Structures are given as C-alpha cells and as structure tokens.
Amino acid sequence: MLGVAALLLIAGHFRWEGLERVESAFSVVATPFYWLADVPSRISQWSHHNLRDWRSLAAENERLRKDNLILQAKVTKMASLAAENARLRQLLNSATHLDDSVLIAELIGVSPDPLRHVVVINKGSEDGVYDSQPVIDAHGLVGQVVEVSAHFSRVLVITDSAHAVPVQVNRNGVRAIAEGGGRLDQLTLSHVAATTDIVAGDLLTTSGLGGVFPPGYPVAVVTEVTEDPGDQFLQVTARPLAHLDRSRHLLLVFSENGVPGPEAAAAEEGPAE
16 A cells, blocks of 8 residues: 555656646746737836826926026016116216206107107106207207107207207317208218318317307217318218117206206295195
8 A cells, every 4th residue: 555655646746747847838938928918008008107208298398488488588678677777877977967957857759750850758847848958868968858748848859950059179169060960870060161170089069159058068079071172161070979869868957047947946936735
C-alpha cells in the first residue's frame, strides 16, 4: 500500500508541474492580446486627460493674453500721464519766471479749416479772459484771444495768415513785424531793410509795440536771411519757438499794464450777492 501511495504522489507532482508550465506558457501568449484589448481604454483615458490639459492651457493662455493687453494699456497710459506731467511742470516752471500773472488753460479744439490757425481753449469771460489777450506756452508766444464766451475762447495762432506781431531782435533791438503765412513751422519778417543787422540764429522777442503783447516774450528764431541785390528788403524767415502743433496746456497772460488778472477783477467786483 505504501508503494502505491508513493507512486500516486510522484505522478501528481509531475502533473502539477506540467499544468504550471502550460499555464505559464498560456500567460505569455495571452499577455499581448490582453494589452491590445486594453488599448482603446488607454487611448480614451489619454485623450480625455490631454484634452482637459489642452483646454486648461488654452484658457490660461487667453487669460494671460488679456492680462497682457491690460498691462500694456496701463503702461501706455502711465507713459502718457508722465509726459503730460513733464509738460505741466515745464509750463509751471516757465510761469514762475514771468512778471505778469497767468492762468492755465487747456486746448480743447482746433479749427478744421487748414487755412485758419485757430484753437479753442476751456477758459472764458467767467475766468477773466478778455479779447486780444496774449497766449503763450512753455516755449514761446502762441497767439492772442480773438473771441470770448462765458466758458470758452478762440485763440488766433501767430502762424495764421491774418496774424502779425511786432518783434525785435534780442541781440541788438532791431524791430520788425513777424507775419504768419499758414505754416505752423514758419514766420516771415516783412519790410526788413537790406542794411539791417539780422542773421540766422537771432532770437526774436515781442517788442511791446502796439500794446497787445507785453515786451520780452520769445517768439521765434531766425532760420534764413536772403539778400537779393535788386531788392531793398531782405527775405527773412523764422521758426516759432512755441510748440504750436503739440502744446495742450497754454498760459493766458494778464499784463500788469493791461487788463488785470482774474484775482484783481474779482476783488474790484466785490463779493457776489
């Protein structure tokens, strides 16, 4: 009996090892099929995950693009404000060197007619502005007031063809008349005798003649002097010093020997009833 049992155990052992080998071989053969069968599921999970990441990246990119545009707009606005502050400081700095009282005005309109050099400012009779009042910027003479309403005024610029201003050469006091010709970058001096001592680079200032413009305000710099042997007058051109095409803030001048400033006018009128 013992021999039979031993034989059965030995036979069972070999059969078990055979089954394990068969199962191992089957597992090796079936693994690729299992992997291939799972490919659609893996692709679906990968697509879903990557699609979600792509949408997230696209949304974040759009948000960053909008933030960048906003920041660029803010930087541009800050640059504009910085430039405007610099111009205002320059304007106020020039005002401190004036003997006359001044009032700051802002340019709010320009004549649409290319043949007329007229601008509109946001100060009027309520602010003490008067007809023929001189207007300057931080660099030189701009023009004079030609029309006044309660809250607005029109200013005729010195380069308008209808404008003329008495000037003198700062170097030697020679007097002349600077006339506009319709170009923002040019004035002409009329009836300058051929023997006049005037050269390119001379500074022209208001002479004070005529009683409209106080003396001493910078007007222009002589750019060219041409002498024609057959002509008794020189052809003189000058470049205005005021930034006529850029200045946004202007100064209304209240001359001491002219119309009093708004503070003095208010004091003469007395308190409002």
